[in-house]
Amino acid sequence: MRRSGVVLTAVLVVAMTLTGCARPSGVGTTAIPDEVLLTEADLGDGARITDGGPGAAHPLPPQPCTTPSPTGPSPTGPSAAGPSSTGPSAAGPSPTGSEGATATAPSASTPSSTRSAAGAIPAPAGPTAERTINAAVGRYHVYEYVARYPAGAAEAALTRLRDELDRCARPTADERWKVLAVDSAGLLVLRDYQDGARSSAYYLGHAGDFLLAVLVVGEATTDGDPTTASSLGSTALTRAGGSRGVVAPPATPSGPPTWSTIQADVTAVRPGPDPRTLLLDVDLPAGHPECARDPRITYYTEEPGPDRQPDRIHANVVVDSARSGMTGGCPSRVTGEVRLRAPKPIGDRLVVLNYEAWARQGAAYRRCDSTVGCTPPADHCDPTWVIAAVQGLDVPRNSARNTERCDGAWLVLTLDTNSTVCGAGGRPGCEAPPSVHRYFLHWQEGGWRTVTRTQDPGCGDVLARRPEFPRSLCQDLPATW
Numbered sequence: 282m283r284r285s286g287v288v289l290t291a292v293l294v295v296a297m298t299l300t301g302c303a304r305p306s307g308v309g310t311t312a313i314p315d316e317v318l319l320t321e322a323d324l325g326d327g328a329r330i331t332d333g334g335p336g337a338a339h340p341l342p343p344q345p346c347t348t349p350s351p352t353g354p355s356p357t358g359p360s361a362a363g364p365s366s367t368g369p370s371a372a373g374p375s376p377t378g379s380e381g382a383t384a385t386a387p388s389a390s391t392p393s394s395t396r397s398a399a400g401a402i403p404a405p406a407g408p409t410a411e412r413t414i415n416a417a418v419g420r421y422h423v424y425e426y427v428a429r430y431p432a433g434a435a436e437a438a439l440t441r442l443r444d445e446l447d448r449c450a451r452p453t454a455d456e457r458w459k460v461l462a463v464d465s466a467g468l469l470v471l472r473d474y475q476d477g478a479r480s481s482a483y484y485l486g487h488a489g490d491f492l493l494a495v496l497v498v499g500e501a502t503t504d505g506d507p508t509t510a511s512s513l514g515s516t517a518l519t520r521a522g523g524s525r526g527v528v529a530p531p532a533t534p535s536g537p538p539t540w541s542t543i544q545a546d547v548t549a550v551r552p553g554p555d556p557r558t559l560l561l562d563v564d565l566p567a568g569h570p571e572c573a574r575d576p577r578i579t580y581y582t583e584e585p586g587p588d589r590q591p592d593r594i595h596a597n598v599v600v601d602s603a604r605s606g607m608t609g610g611c612p613s614r615v616t617g618e619v620r621l622r623a624p625k626p627i628g629d630r631l632v633v634l635n636y637e638a639w640a641r642q643g644a645a646y647r648r649c650d651s652t653v654g655c656t657p658p659a660d661h662c663d664p665t666w667v668i669a670a671v672q673g674l675d676v677p678r679n680s681a682r683n684t685e686r687c688d689g690a691w692l693v694l695t696l697d698t699n700s701t702v703c704g705a706g707g708r709p710g711c712e713a714p715p716s717v718h719r720y721f722l723h724w725q726e727g728g729w730r731t732v733t734r735t736q737d738p739g740c741g742d743v744l745a746r747r748p749e750f751p752r753s754l755c756q757d758l759p760a761t762w
Contacts, residue, residue, distance in 0.1 A: 298735045301637055312410030314431055317491060317521045319414070319425050319513060326419045334424060335496060338675070341413055341426035342442060342494040343470065343483055345449040356525060391608065408492070424496040425517055434747045435492040439662040442485060461507055462609045464525050465519055469511050475678065481505035484514025489525025498675065502509040538571045538603035545576050545600040549617065550639045550646035556626035559646075561619040561634065563598060566611035571603035576617045583623075596621055631655065661724050662687035667694065668727035670722055677701050685719070686754040692722040692729055695755055695761055717761040723747065736761045 310654055313699075314348070321328050334341055415424045430438060443460075446468075450458050455476040462469040465488025474480070482505035484495045495514045497505040515525045543613035549562035566572040580597040599621055604610030621632075631649075632639045638649040649655035650671040670692065681700035686693040695717050703711035718736055721743040722729040735742040739754040 307432065311429050313412035318412070318427060319423075319495075319517055319520060321416070323513065323516050323520070324418050324423060328416040328418045328423075330414050332412070333416055334426070334740070335415065335422075335498065336675075339424070339481060339496060339498060340493070341424055342428075342485060343451055343458070343472065344445075346445045398494045403470050406431045406437075408438075417500060418509075420502050420508060421497050422500050423509070423513060424494075424498075425513075426494040426496070427517075427521065428492045430490050430492060432490060435487040435490050438492050439467065439485060439487045443541055446470065460640055462511070462612070466523055467514065469507055470513070471505075471507055478678075479503050482507040482510035484510045484517070484560070485516050486514060486523070486525070488518050489522035491518050491521040491523075493517050493521055500673075503673075540571075540601045540603045541605065542579075542599050542601050543605050545598045545617075545619070545636055547598055547634045547639075550632065550634070552627075552644065553620060553622075556628070557623045559623075559627060559632065561598060561621055561622040563600070563617045563619055565615050565617045566599055566602055566605055566614040568612040569604055569610060572605075572611040572757055573615075573617070574601050576600040576619050578621055579620060581621075581623075593631045593633055594621075594623060594627065598634055616630075661689045661729075662692070666729065667692070670694075671696065673728075674720070674731070685758065688754065690724050691750060692724070693719065693758070694722070695719050715762060719758065719761050721747075721750065721755070 287444075289349050319330075321330050324330070326518075326564045335739070340347070341613055369584065406499050408430050411426065411428035413424060413426045415422065417423075428435070428438075446458050446460055452458070455474060457473045457477075459471045459473070461471050462466050464486075466488065467484060470485060479499070479502070479561045481496060481498045483497075486493055493511050493514075495517050497507075497510040497513070499505055514659050518525050530739050545563040545565060547561050551560050552558075553560045563576050565576060577599060578596050580595070582595050584595060585590045600617070602611070621634075629641045633647065637651070638648055638655055639646040640655040650657065650669065652672055653665050658665050664684075667682070667687075669684055671680070671694075672678075674696070676698050679701050681697040682691070685695060688720040697715050697717045699713040699716040702713035718734050720734050721732040723732050724730075733746050738758055738760040740750065740752055740758075743750045743755055
């Protein structure tokens with residue numbers, strides 16, 4: 282099922298607890314050698330590894346029973362820039378052998394006011410050393426957290442984390458944790474947040490005295506990728522001296538299957554054998570006979586287009602499944618085909634499928650951007666493009682923004698990521714000091730890509746990454762706060 286429309290990269294937290302394990306004094310990173318961590322070759326796609334974690338909004342390891350602190354992005358995070366808005370990060374040379382900054386994480390042993398700690402598994406001994414690395418990998422940003430525990434405590438820590446995932450699967454109204462698969466060494470987890478508009482994927486496992494977590498968040502997409510997290514998780518276990526083993530079989534429900542109708546993701550649209558027909562490729566759950574049946578159109582209508590544009594076709598595409606809500610019930614995916622037949626020739630009309638627009642482009646159709654539409658503005662500095670760039674950043678929705686400079690090829694804007702903490706108009710007793718960062722972006726491949734993020738004045742940070750950046754756009758910029 283498709284989620285439409287990532288949270289802010291908040292104060293750097295290389296998580297010093299595992300769901301309730303307070304960090305003991307003296308814990309450092311020197312005891313986690315490069316040899317047990319993922320390498321740039323493991324990540325591929327030109328990845329450049331640096332030390333540093335994703336921030337409190339994406340705690341490593343996950344802390345489902347703890348509410349992240351609503352603070353702004355940390356300038357000490359990955360490359361000080363955070364994930365790219367819509368494309369690969371322009372990370373500098375990799376100090377793979379260096380030690381990353383650390384900071385105390387919120388204690389997961391103290392549940393928020395909306396959660397109960399009743400029945401929680403007692404906290405095991407805390408880690409004696411830990412380290413977090415990160416790299417931009419294609420459409421995603423990947424983080425790996427590795428912690429060394431006393432003998433036997435790493436497995437106990439993972440068991441307690443699994444318990445928290447069960448007890449706090451829905452910690453807030455707009456957040457949900459879901460275990461997708463379990464194996465003999467760990468588990469694959471999906472976290473939905475911002476009312477399902479965003480997601481991140483984790484693989485959590487242990488190998489001997491090491492506990493590890495691999496996190497994948499989207500850069501050029503709103504969602505992390507469970508497949509990438511699962512694959513890198515297997516490699517991370519091997520690096521740490523373990524192995525993933527065999528995936529545990531899902532529980533088999535008793536009695537006849539209960540079928541439900543779910544939305545089917547449309548992945549491609551192409552003209553059919555006649556002018557009234559379209560062929561739709563749909564992504565379907567698979568791996569069991571009860572995963573999917575009868576993909577089809579359930580709703581069809583035609584409406585006049587705005588401003589005298591041609592009529593639009595609206596349709597919903599669905600499929601029936603008896604195992605879509607079962608952890609590990611449908612371990613694979615398969616492409617199916619659905620035919621959409623209109624009462625009259627379709628021509629160049631816009632086709633809206635499951636609320637996503639598709640436009641004719643030559644002999645095929647392309648998916649329209651949810652922000653800039655099917656006919657994006659020619660001016661790259663248009664607010665439509667700026668909003669699209671902000672929506673691709675790992676910041677809260679509706680963060681206060683200010684476009685400082687734009688020449689069509691380079692964009693400079695500031696974002697106050699604390700502007701929404703107290704809600705629209707504020708609320709009594711809530712105070713949130715500004716947390717303003719400046720973002721430098723470059724126009725590439727049809728969108729704005731983040732170069733770096735800073736709070737420092739002038740051109741120093743951006744020129745260190747992109748020497749060709751025009752000095753006239755940055756030399757008189759003040760520091761932010």
